[in-house]
């Protein structure tokens with residue numbers, strides 16, 4: 246390969262890294278509260294940034310089938326217990342299991358499904 250081609254490839258690669266780096270800060274925390282509070286549980290805070298530094302986008306948004314819009318996935322507790330959605334990983338194997346209710350159901354009452362936080366992530370208990 247000619248050196249110029251290699252340089253071009255490197256530049257494209259670096260540009261790609263910076264692009265993903267800056268573009269994703271927005272998906273800080275996703276509030277999931279379509280069912281939880283109606284059923285007497287606190288809203289769920291999904292720390293998107295926390296997860297996305299551990300896994301590639303395509304793991305969740307392609308291979309696991311999570312739709313890329315807050316509230317777009319019809320996530321229920323029974324589906325999670327059956328090993329779907331969050332339960333694909335939160336099964337005491339890849340990550341801690343469903344018995345840790347408060348780690349997911351950590352939102353303050355009244356939060357609506359959607360995005361919380363801009364460039365920051367709060368994680369459990371912050372919102």
Ligand code: HEC
Pocket residue numbers: 277278279280281282284285286289320321322323325331332335342343344345346347348349350
């Ligand atoms: C790994 C994260 C996680 C854990 C741990 C977890 N939940 Fe959930 N739970 C969710 C999500 C996500 C929803 C759907 C939120 C929404 O849109 O309202 C949900 C929904 C619910 C609902 C609403 C009704 C339904 O069937 O969907 C109840 C009740 C509930 N969870 C109870 C619990 C209890 C009790 C525990 C502990 C034994 C628990 N959850 C642990 C993530 C979790």
Ligand code: HEC
Pocket residue numbers: 265269272275277291293296297300301302303304305306311312313314315316317318319360
């Ligand atoms: C560990 C799983 C996981 C990973 C990795 C992940 N996401 Fe997500 N993403 C989710 C979940 C869950 C939601 C919320 C879906 C819902 O509310 O139904 C979400 C929501 C989103 C949204 C919607 C935001 C909005 O405003 O509605 C976008 C955009 C997004 N992700 C982009 C990305 C990108 C880009 C990457 C990689 C840089 C990525 N995600 C990595 C699980 C993940």
Ligand code: HEC
Pocket residue numbers: 289290291292295296299300304305309330331332333334335339340341348349368369
């Ligand atoms: C692809 C695997 C994967 C999926 C899918 C996934 N998680 Fe996680 N999650 C993890 C791992 C790994 C950790 C880190 C566990 C640890 O630190 O022991 C984690 C940690 C967390 C934490 C703790 C964050 C902190 O600050 O310590 C919360 C809350 C959480 N997940 C909620 C969810 C919810 C809600 C969903 C579904 C909407 C979900 N997760 C889906 C892998 C996943």
